[in-house]
Amino acid sequence: MSTPVTNTENKIQYTAKDFTSDQEVKWCPGCGDYSILKQVQTILPQIGVPRENIVFISGIGCSSRFPYYMNTYGMHSIHGRAPAFVTGLRIANPELNVWLITGDGDALSIGGNHLIHILRRNVNTNILLFNNEIYGLTKGQYSPTSPEGLKTKSSPYGVVDHPFNPVRLAMGAEATFIARTVDRDPKFLREILLEANNHKGSSFVEIYQNCIVFNDKAFEVYTDKTTKKKEVLMMKHGEPLIFGEDDEKAVVLDGYTPRIVEWEKEGLSKDDLWIHDMFDKYKANILIDFFDDPKTPHHFPRPFGIFYKKERAVYEEMVNKQVEEVKKQFGEGDLQKLLKGEHTWTVE
Amino acid sequence: MSENITFEKKKHITVLFAGDSGDGMQLTGTQFTNTNALYGNDVSTFPNFPAEIRAPQGTLSGVSGFQLQFGSNEIYTPGDEVDLLVAMNAAGLLSNLHKVKKGGTILVNTSGFDAKNLRLAKSEENPLISGLLNEYRVIEIDITKLTKEALKDTALSTKEAERSKNMFVLGFLYWLYNRKLDATIQFLEEKFAHKPELLEANVKVLKAGYNYGDATNVFTERYEVEKAKLPKGEYRNITGNAATAIGMIAAAHQSGLDLFYGSYPITPASDILHELSKRKNFNVKTFQAEDEIAAVSSAIGASFGGALGVTGSSGPGIALKMEAIGLAIMLELPLVIVNVQRGGPSTGLPTKTEQADLFQAVYGRNGEAPLAVIAAKTPADCFNAVYEAARIAIEHMTPVMILSDGYLANGSEPWRYPKVEHLRPIKPPFAQKSDLSDDVFLPYHRDKKLVRKWAVPGMKGFEHRVGGLEKEAETGNVSYDPENHEKMVKTRQAKVDNIANDIPQQAIETGKESGKVLVLGWGSTFGAIKTAVMECIEEGMDVSQAHLTYLNPLPRNLEDVLNRFEKVLIPEMNNGQLVHIIRDKFLLNAVPLNKIQGVPFAVNEIKEKIKEIY
Numbered sequence: 030m031s032t033p034v035t036n037t038e039n040k041i042q043y044t045a046k047d048f049t050s051d052q053e054v055k056w057c058p059g060c061g062d063y064s065i066l067k068q069v070q071t072i073l074p075q076i077g078v079p080r081e082n083i084v085f086i087s088g089i090g091c092s093s094r095f096p097y098y099m100n101t102y103g104m105h106s107i108h109g110r111a112p113a114f115v116t117g118l119r120i121a122n123p124e125l126n127v128w129l130i131t132g133d134g135d136a137l138s139i140g141g142n143h144l145i146h147i148l149r150r151n152v153n154t155n156i157l158l159f160n161n162e163i164y165g166l167t168k169g170q171y172s173p174t175s176p177e178g179l180k181t182k183s184s185p186y187g188v189v190d191h192p193f194n195p196v197r198l199a200m201g202a203e204a205t206f207i208a209r210t211v212d213r214d215p216k217f218l219r220e221i222l223l224e225a226n227n228h229k230g231s232s233f234v235e236i237y238q239n240c241i242v243f244n245d246k247a248f249e250v251y252t253d254k255t256t257k258k259k260e261v262l263m264m265k266h267g268e269p270l271i272f273g274e275d276d277e278k279a280v281v282l283d284g285y286t287p288r289i290v291e292w293e294k295e296g297l298s299k300d301d302l303w304i305h306d307m308f309d310k311y312k313a314n315i316l317i318d319f320f321d322d323p324k325t326p327h328h329f330p331r332p333f334g335i336f337y338k339k340e341r342a343v344y345e346e347m348v349n350k351q352v353e354e355v356k357k358q359f360g361e362g363d364l365q366k367l368l369k370g371e372h373t374w375t376v377e
Numbered sequence: 378m379s380e381n382i383t384f385e386k387k388k389h390i391t392v393l394f395a396g397d398s399g400d401g402m403q404l405t406g407t408q409f410t411n412t413n414a415l416y417g418n419d420v421s422t423f424p425n426f427p428a429e430i431r432a433p434q435g436t437l438s439g440v441s442g443f444q445l446q447f448g449s450n451e452i453y454t455p456g457d458e459v460d461l462l463v464a465m466n467a468a469g470l471l472s473n474l475h476k477v478k479k480g481g482t483i484l485v486n487t488s489g490f491d492a493k494n495l496r497l498a499k500s501e502e503n504p505l506i507s508g509l510l511n512e513y514r515v516i517e518i519d520i521t522k523l524t525k526e527a528l529k530d531t532a533l534s535t536k537e538a539e540r541s542k543n544m545f546v547l548g549f550l551y552w553l554y555n556r557k558l559d560a561t562i563q564f565l566e567e568k569f570a571h572k573p574e575l576l577e578a579n580v581k582v583l584k585a586g587y588n589y590g591d592a593t594n595v596f597t598e599r600y601e602v603e604k605a606k607l608p609k610g611e612y613r614n615i616t617g618n619a620a621t622a623i624g625m626i627a628a629a630h631q632s633g634l635d636l637f638y639g640s641y642p643i644t645p646a647s648d649i650l651h652e653l654s655k656r657k658n659f660n661v662k663t664f665q666a667e668d669e670i671a672a673v674s675s676a677i678g679a680s681f682g683g684a685l686g687v688t689g690s691s692g693p694g695i696a697l698k699m700e701a702i703g704l705a706i707m708l709e710l711p712l713v714i715v716n717v718q719r720g721g722p723s724t725g726l727p728t729k730t731e732q733a734d735l736f737q738a739v740y741g742r743n744g745e746a747p748l749a750v751i752a753a754k755t756p757a758d759c760f761n762a763v764y765e766a767a768r769i770a771i772e773h774m775t776p777v778m779i780l781s782d783g784y785l786a787n788g789s790e791p792w793r794y795p796k797v798e799h800l801r802p803i804k805p806p807f808a809q810k811s812d813l814s815d816d817v818f819l820p821y822h823r824d825k826k827l828v829r830k831w832a833v834p835g836m837k838g839f840e841h842r843v844g845g846l847e848k849e850a851e852t853g854n855v856s857y858d859p860e861n862h863e864k865m866v867k868t869r870q871a872k873v874d875n876i877a878n879d880i881p882q883q884a885i886e887t888g889k890e891s892g893k894v895l896v897l898g899w900g901s902t903f904g905a906i907k908t909a910v911m912e913c914i915e916e917g918m919d920v921s922q923a924h925l926t927y928l929n930p931l932p933r934n935l936e937d938v939l940n941r942f943e944k945v946l947i948p949e950m951n952n953g954q955l956v957h958i959i960r961d962k963f964l965l966n967a968v969p970l971n972k973i974q975g976v977p978f979a980v981n982e983i984k985e986k987i988k989e990i991y
Binding site: 081099103105115120367 | 411415416560605606607609657658659660661662664667676681683684700701708795834835837838840841842844845846855
């Protein structure tokens with residue numbers, strides 16, 4: 030029997046339930062992971078991929094239990110290395126729809142090396158980085174995204190490490206799809222998940238996820254009704270960057286310098302504002318750096334949505350294409366010829 | 378041509394080429410080896426070079442050596458004592474003189490003995506006139522000058538011309554041992570296909586070296602080493618790393634799987650990656666990963682996807698891979714790990730050989746994580762070892778490590794290559810519809826051999842999750858149940874132990890089936906042990922040899938074999954590892970013989986120990 034081939038039939042109509050495994054979900058009550066799991070199970074029937082062709086691969090951490098709860102193929106691998114497992118799997122079978130589930134410690138600390146390399150290679154996968162700015166599974170140590178000064182079990186006097194801005198790292202590694210979303214906004218989360226899946230290449234999605242036990246309310250200013258409108262800058266392709274209680278504020282660019290304006294007061298029309306263009310790398314770089322501490326005065330709002338998107342060749346497709354090209358050039362390998370080599374002699 | 382030159386017949390000859398790491402000694406040695414092999418001699422080689430790419434010129438640390446033994450009988454080692462040392466400079470001579478047989482021949486390039494070379498070699502006197510070489514037969518040739526002379530009508534610069542001097546040596550040796558130039562000329566034609574001026578120069582110098590022997594009276598006798606009486610068949614010459622790469626391709630081919638090789642560059646394993654990356658027309662997918670951990674993890678990912686996942690490295694890289702290997706043991710997926718051992722610990726001696734990773738292979742993981750381990754014994758045997766590793770990995774759904782080493786990896790020997798139809802078939806245990814019970818797939822349901830089925834993403838109805846958390850028997854669901862954990866640990870152990878029923882019984886390699894002394898070895902010590910035991914038997918001693926290919930699990934009759942001898946001697950290029958395992962498993966007081974110098978055993982070192990305990 031030869032290697033089984035991927036089933037490419039696409040006729041079955043699924044519901045979210047079809048993607049729910051029989052395993053009891055064991056995250057803490059109120060954990061943001063529940064929402065992400067639900068939204069993923071909700072969008073999968075829409076992507077048109079047979080269940081047997083879908084694979085979830087994770088590293089280690091609370092979020093990385095995710096594959097156990099999905100009724101698809103799945104692998105709960107080792108800490109930080111999920112990108113390498115995904116790369117090997119995609120090279121072996123580029124037909125599969127592969128999702129990579131990781132957290133801030135998994136992706137940015139122990140697995141930082143693999144993350145930057147999967148992004149630069151542009152392996153076709155959807156990377157969901159659950160960022161809760163804390164180590165949850167090990168019970169509350171600071172993570173590479175914890176803000177400076179945060180008091181945790183391993184930083185009782187406050188964190189002195191400077192945190193990563195994950196989307197900045199992704200841009201540095203030349204990711205071809207970079208987005209930020211949040212667990213508490215299911216509809217928006219589903220939109221971004223679908224967009225990520227539609228993108229061919231490594232789709233990097235940072236999901237702000239609340240850890241109710243060890244870092245509760247870390248993202249409250251971006252989810253609470255009373256602060257959300259002031260603090261969240263929703264990026265929509267082709268639309269102006271407007272925010273504020275009554276959409277009274279907007280971002281404009283003075284050369285390379287972004288500036289917040291009260292646009293109507295200042296007599297500006299929507300056309301005068303910064304119109305978001307997710308294909309513009311230079312502008313994406315400016316938006317990515319909107320990473321101010323919301324407690325500081327005159328800070329920029331935090332952008333959510335798709336920062337950047339670019340079409341670039343997919344690594345594993347090129348690997349497989351090269352195999353085909355070499356076969357064309359030299360012909361299908363002849364094992365007996367290979368064993369024989371170039372110079373032989375006979376002993377009678 | 379001198380009339381009075383005669384041919385002296387020799388059974389075997391050991392030649393050592395020594396010079397600067399930029400002198401082309403490795404290429405010279407390889408060409409000389411191939412020509413002798415093509416002629417029909419048995420050969421065994423030992424390249425020995427510094428870790429630095431261009432170590433300081435002219436110094437003792439910069440010496441690159443290539444030793445080979447060729448003969449008309451079967452040859453198992455690159456030779457204990459050197460019959461002919463070719464020294465391109467003072468450092469090459471001084472660092473290798475102790476290896477030359479008393480009365481042996483030393484061919485020196487006199488240009489390499491000027492004041493500068495002597496100073497760099499830290500030699501106060503010129504050994505060519507100090508009397509140091511009185512006990513040897515010394516042939517002095519100004520090879521550098523003669524090379525430049527041969528190329529004086531060409532457009533090459535002096536520096537370029539000088540670089541061909543290794544061809545002069547090679548030509549001269551072809552004259553001395555009555556070999557044809559054809560194979561080397563063919564090689565040069567391929568190498569310099571796009572540089573006709575260099576091709577012309579190298580061929581010119583090669584011929585000049587040959588003619589120099591013919592025209593002068595430096596030697597009054599030439600040597601004749603007749604064809605070896607090897608078993609009938611078709612032969613080629615092969616290095617250990619090339620045999621390893623080809624073995625993987627063969628195993629993938631015979632199992633119907635694509636080969637995936639994930640690797641990170643490391644000495645002395647990188648040649649496997651080089652060889653495989655050339656062979657993409659065999660459906661070989663090579664992945665140069667960002668690090669050792671990604672290399673093994675990608676291979677596991679590929680295996681999960683239905684390919685033959687292989688990773689390769691050397692000791693320090695293997696250490697980095699171990700967590701992932703533990704995962705593969707837990708997942709019960711096929712995985713082949715090649716460890717081309719080198720001197721350790723840590724970075725150790727990157728270009729030198731050692732067998733000190735046996736403990737790492739057998740025991741080196743967290744938790745109860747049994748790993749099947751196989752060792753190659755000669756360069757060509759790397760093919761069999763990796764093929765067998767792949768067969769066991771696939772048919773038993775488990776990772777298997779193959780131990781090679783620097784000496785096997787770079788060494789070469791004639792190989793009676795197999796016919797494809799004689800290769801043992803390999804049957805991947807892919808899940809079938811009949812493995813579903815009530816439409817449910819139990820990923821950790823096992824057959825009689827305790828092997829689970831391989832269900833690959835894309836197979837409808839077999840969706841399942843695997844992971845590093847302890848899993849419930851049968852379902853594979855996460856389980857923290859105490860009894861279940863113990864059961865699973867014992868099951869994984871039993872599964873690996875069961876491999877013993879699928880491998881050959883241990884045979885006696887040399888000598889009688891029982892008796893006074895058994896020399897038990899593993900890996901690349903094979904040749905030295907075999908020669909030592911054969912010589913002892915010739916001297917009338919009661920000595921036998923057994924050589925282990927399967928190190929975990931051990932052959933099921935091994936204890937019985939060992940008990941048939943009064944004494945068991947275990948030579949190893951480490952501080953005593955197999956001897957520990959044997960003592961532990963069989964409560965047997967085996968005698969260790971250890972050498973940890975980065976170089977293989979000499980035959981005499983083993984013979985002396987046999988005589989000491991006899």
